[in-house]
Amino acid sequence: NAGVTQTPKFQVLKTGQSMTLQCAQDMNHNSMYWYRQDPGMGLRLIYYSASEGTTDKGEVPNGYNVSRLNKREFSLRLESAAPSQTSVYFCASSEVGGWAGELFFGEGSRLTVL
């Protein structure tokens, strides 16, 4: 079982470049999330999608956009990357809303912005 799959696993960008992180889940989950993890900090929510067709801002949405393409796929886009966006990004999914449902995480996408 693949679970939550993220691509790419590693990426190096120059300041100002754009890129999209892809996420797909095969568990038929309704909710999907994007988190970032920085050294010495807990995971922080960037955006989430409670169900297909809806997206909402999380704790740190500035500089990011998301698209819930269908029930399986949830992408995160950086329009103009900045060094402050150097981080490890995790996609997660849950069958029900986040405060009740168990989260299943992908393996992470490690992004460096020079």
Add this chain to the structure above:
Amino acid sequence: KNQVEQSPQSLIILEGKNCTLQCNYTVSPFSNLRWYKQDTGRGPVSLTIMTFSENTKSNGRYTATLDADTKQSSLHITASQLSDSASYICVVSAQQAGTALIFGKGTTLSVSS
């Protein structure tokens, strides 16, 4: 302000020994408390989810306790193995609209032979 504090920040133990990790939270209204294990370079994996009414929950050699009155939780690891070396993250859910998960910074456990 909703917060989750974990201690210790890091811990080194010998293989076969037991250890206990702590989590204190100030989250209201409380929904549930989760413990995740995150291996280096991997995504977090759920160990336990505990609701308000659950005091103890086990998953193999992992036992989580919850004291909702004092707003404290602990994760006890019995007979540690080298594969237990990881970061352990405490996450508390607040019962509110949207998704309100408050993540602790984690405790890094190193098990040595």
